[in-house]
Amino acid sequence: MPALAELEKEFESAWTDPEFRAELEDWLTDFVGRPTPLQEARRLSRQLGVRILLKREDLAHTGAHKINNAVGQALLASRMAKPRVIAETGAGQHGVAAATAAAALGLECSVYMGVIDIERQALNVQRMQLLGTEVVPVTAGAGTLKDAVSEAMRDWVRSVERTHYIIGSVVGPHPFPWMVRELQKVIGEECIEQLDGEMPDLVVASVGGGSNSMGIFYPFAGGDVELVGVEAAGEGIESGRHGASISAGRPGVLHGTRTYLLQDADGQVQEAHSISAGLDYPGVGPEHAYFHDAGLATYDSATDFEALAAVDLLARTEGIIPALESAHAIAWVAANAGRLAGKTVLINISGRGDKDLQTIAQERQ
């Protein structure tokens, strides 16, 4: 608790300090490559009968929105004079982002990653190592994202004096969900600026922990724009093998947060399942739980199969290979194209799909 209270104070002071904000702005412009484009997806729009706009977070440095948060928190670590950062990673995108930010700022970095994810995201493991980061394999549990978060937290409680924990999503104990949302809301803010007065009818984004979706939703929340979060239905909600915490979970406590959780009757947390390692988390950010309960956003899901088909769809119509995570958002729009006819839909392409090529190839066989 004292560490969390200190972090809250430090982030609050940094976030209200114009000098810190200017420094972050510089990093986001020169290093991350912001603003990322907002693109009219003409061929996909024609095919679906829905006007589609794509927010191209896949074009940010390291290939996903994760870098927005990683650079912000690494700058915060430097400001707090902590020489070491740690992170957890599922798909490896946050791990790579943290490793990248740490290298650029001269910080030591260790990334916790489940052994299953190390296997299915070998390319990202190599990237992190090349950036000078130690990748720590996590064998506990099912060896996926949930266990990696637990191990990172275990590291942090013993190393907090010289270590900052760069959590990768809008999850974990306060102040993390707030801090990560503040660092990711640049996605939605840029969209509003780029739309130049025009408003889409819907904003659609995939939801695992929920940072890309909260990042694009937050600036639109409370207005006339319908916000849709798409969770991983894995092999189908009814199969029990999915990652759809809001659609199919109950409120509970995990990693210091009360939110929707996949759990059994005793409160044992269940493993999530998704073809996309980044959506393989049995909980969801507490602000999404709030958005759901308050009716600020609606949540639905797309299956592994639908996500794979959506990768093909976007690749062949627009020449963009999206991450499997982002493909869930595209899949939802494709599945609902009938009722969306004539509307304008903004989709967050949260990351690029290079990391998933092996998974996609295996599924094809």
Added chain:
Amino acid sequence: MISTRHMFVTLDRTALLPYLTAGLPTPGDSADLFRAMSEAGADGFEVGIPYSDPLMDGPVIMRASEVALAAGTNVVQALAVLEKVAGLGKPTLAMTYANPVMQAGWDVYCGRLADAGAAGIIVPDLPLEEAGPLLVAAAAKNVGVVLFVSPTTGADRIRRVARAKPEFIYGVSDLGVTGERHEVSGHVAGLSARVRAITEVPLVLGVGISTPEQVKAVRHLADGVIVGTALVRRVLDATSVAEAARALFQAVHDLRAALD
């Protein structure tokens, strides 16, 4: 039900409270292992309710939780083990995590603990700020709640912990998760002095205390010590329940001797 508070008043030595995971190696064999520790001189017990995400625990107790869950230990069976352990006539506490208690309901869970004869409950991922509903529910069922302080806990917070009238204060003697350490953390003496300057609530030290030398080093700093990982490891390493029971008897016997 025997309360830990009563034990601390009547016991003229530093209490030894061994921890084991319920359902280890199986729900049926588990209570026998506690009996072996009782015969070796344990003063009370901490019974771990196996959980999917034991955040405070290091690799050994995590592994024990996985083994117990794989052996089919659900909450009902774990509490049945606790009931048998409480039947040994020494104060027995449940160590669990917040989510399973919340899912049952604070009142319902405390009622089950009271029925099983538990003296108290330990919930390491429930900070004082969130402990209100548990404190109320537990008090109504005459179940004590254990609250934590660590080397980074300041005097203000220790005062607030004491005011909540915990069953005892669990002093985390080293930052980090449960597990064996080469030596006792240098933080222990300071932590003990800070707590004792503020409150008479009994202080029990745990985390990173595992050998007879280590318990000897801290025996004057606290009213009791908790040893967990070193004992759990012996069970995980044993090839039979009988071997595990013998190893536990010896280990607890040696720890007890070092405390006297």
